[in-house]
Amino acid sequence: MISLLVQKEKEHLPREDYVERYLNLDLDLAARQEAISWMNKVQAHNNLRPLTAYLSVNYLDRFLSSYQSQQGIGCPLQLLLVACLSLATKMEDKVPPLTDLQIGGAKFDFEAQTI
Structure with missing residues (x-):
């Protein structure tokens, strides 16, 4: 089972040329x-x-690696970051409200339905 999970994980890594x-x-x-x-x-x-x-x-790296350039991102980068954080917090025991994920110099304030 672990071998299968490791093999599946390889399918969800950033593209091989990401660092390049x-x-x-x-x-x-x-x-x-x-x-x-x-x-x-x-x-x-x-x-x-x-x-x-x-x-x-x-999640950020996986998303960015799937685009040809960051100019091709169809949404503001901050929205992407909040979405990545929101997905990642699902592993927490207590998930913070989405408004708490938009602190520290956030340029925009997105509503939950937007995220």
């Missing part, structure tokens, strides 16, 4: 670093587990 695309400047490394920094602030503010931070970054 950052090195070639196809993707904005500074924007990714800023996004991760913001997600870490939200994680600390809400006392979320380290697994939540890990999962939210993993």
Whole structure:
């Protein structure tokens, strides 16, 4: 069973050329670093587990790797970050309200139905 789960996990990793695309400047490394920094602030503010931070970054990387460039993202980056955090918090014992995931310099305030 574990072998099957590990094999399935490989299907959900970022694309193989993901790091290479950052090195070639196809993707904005500074924007990714800023996004991760913001997600870490939200994680600390809400006392979320380290697994939540890990999962939210993993979801972000998986999403970004599926696009040709960050300019091709059809939604604001902040909405993507809140959505990644929201999904990751499902692993928490107590899921914080979506409004608590939009702190620390958030430029927009998204309603739950938007997220």
